[in-house]
Amino acid sequence: MNVELPQQQPLQPRLLPRVPNSMKEGNVGLYLPSVVTLGAPAAQPESLDVLQQPLVQRMKDDFVDRICLVGGEDRRPQIRDRIRQHMQQIRDFYGGLQDQDEEVITEDMLTKVCTLVCMLEQSNEVSRIILHRIGLGGLVFSMRDMFMLENQIPLFLITFVAENHRVLLREHLSAQVYGDNSLVDLPWADELESMPFHYLEAAYLVYVSRLPGLNQQAIGPNQQAGAPNQQAGVPNLVHDLRFRPNRSATSLVRKGIKFRRSTRCLRDIQFRPGCLSGVLELPFFCVTSDTKILFTNLIAYELSPNSYTDYCITSYVSFMKSLLETTDDVKLLREAHILSCMMANDEEVLDVFTSIETFGVYNNNLFRAVYARVRRHCASEMNTWYATFKSAYVLTPWKIVSLLAAIFVIGLYIVQTACAVLSLRK
Structure with a gap:
């Protein structure tokens, strides 16, 4: 039985969290940008390529001109005014900035929001600008920089420069999360107050929410779509083996368990027992070269103060890490259309999951019923005998x-x- 997590409300305005140094140790490249900075004004992470920054600045200037110069009219004054009207929210987002001049912050936010909008758009014109200024390598790494937790700007700023911001977000998130254009709507209302805190939180919401038009049927009576600041709780850090599968996908098949795709919501993991067999339903997941960086920062986001999540991402990765021990396990889930792999081979996909650090954190309440049912099925000698007989003689x-x-x-x-x-x- 899943236990509903208690609701909590933030005690103070939310601010962009910092990844603890203990998490960054030896993995700075996973948490800090290397090409495009979108974080706090005047911040220059040590991971930046200093020699490339003049070229990056010219690229950003090109983006500002592209967004602000429309039909011979310069929109900069109007955008600056709207940014100034929300200056306190911006200061709260970065945890202060009280010592920085308002005009400096305004100009910095103008440049960064125009950069973010162009990177979301990814039109042929934008690609030409990026390739001209920083090359193909810069294009690849600038896209990854968008996923860094500390490299975010307040997402509501994009409404000041792009009327079609929902379309841009929907198309970009659909490509990043699902690897296609199947996302038909965003999991938040079309209101400024309802927007996610930043881009990474927007990606989080798409991963953990059940959305219309994506075969997102409910599969459990007690499972509800969650979102940041709606559900919260302290994860169970005790490694209770009764509620951990600790079996690879291939070993579960030998116990008579089949695999089937459920939906595209990472909460939708369900085990359906049957007569001498069972079906483990897992959500669709697209694995790309950016998955490691994206999920490393999503986990850092879940573990940060004031995120108020139910640790769905961290729990999902922990679940998958237990299923994927060899390339045979990856092949099994790929052939079941659960994993969509945009990698060279199954070994690279396995490396992605094994290299994502969860720090031993998972929410037992989230998949407790699944763990218990799988364990009960595997403990049955009759189920094991039938699976062996079927494999050998049928x-x-x-x-x-x-x-x-x-x-x-x-x-x-x-x-x-x-x-x-x-x-x-x-």
Whole structure:
């Protein structure tokens, strides 16, 4: 039985969290930008390529001109005024900035929000600007920089420069999360107050929410779509093996468990027991070269103060890490259309999951019923016996072909022997 987590409200205005140094140790490249900075004004992370920054600044200037110069009109004054009207929210977002001049912050936010909008758009014109200024390598790494937790700006700022901001977000998030354009709507209302805190939180909401038009049917009576600041709780950090699968996908198959795709919401993990068999339903997941960076920062987001999540991302990754031990496990889930892999081979996909650090954190309440049912199924000797019998003796197309070939060979041998006996009698 899933236990509903208690609701909590933030005690103070939310601010952009900082990833603890203990999490960054040895993994700075996963948390800090290397090309495009979108974080706090005047912040220059040590991971930045200093020699490339003049080229990056020219690229940002090109983005500002592209967004602000429309039909011969310069929109900069109007955008600056709207940014000034929300200056306190911006200061709260970055945790202060009281010592910085308002005009400096305004100009910095103008540049960064125009940069973010162009990177979301990814039109041919934008791609030409990026390729001209920082090259193909810069294009690849600038896209990854958008996922860094500390490299975010207040997302509501994009409403000041892009009337079609919902379309831009929907199309970009659909490509990043699902690898296609199947996302038909965003999981938040079309109101300024309802917008996610930043882009990374927007990606989080798409991953954990059940959305219309994506076969997002409910699969459990007690499972509800959650969102930041709606559900909260302290994860169970005790490694209770009764509620951990600790079995790879291939070993579960040997226990008579099949795999089937559920929905695209990472909460939708369900085990459906049957007579001597069972079905483990897992959500669709697209694995790309950016998955490690994205999920490393999503986990950092979940573990940060004032995120108020139910640790769905961290719990999902922990669940998948237990299922994927070898490339055979990856192949099994890929052939079940659960994993969509945009990598060179299954070994790279396995490396992505094994390299994502969850720090031993998971929410037992989230998948407790699944763990318990899988454990109960695997503990049944009858289920194990039936699965072994079915694997060894039940005919499959290849076994039928082999049997027919064997019968044919034996028939030829009998005919040959009969002909030899008859020839001896003559």
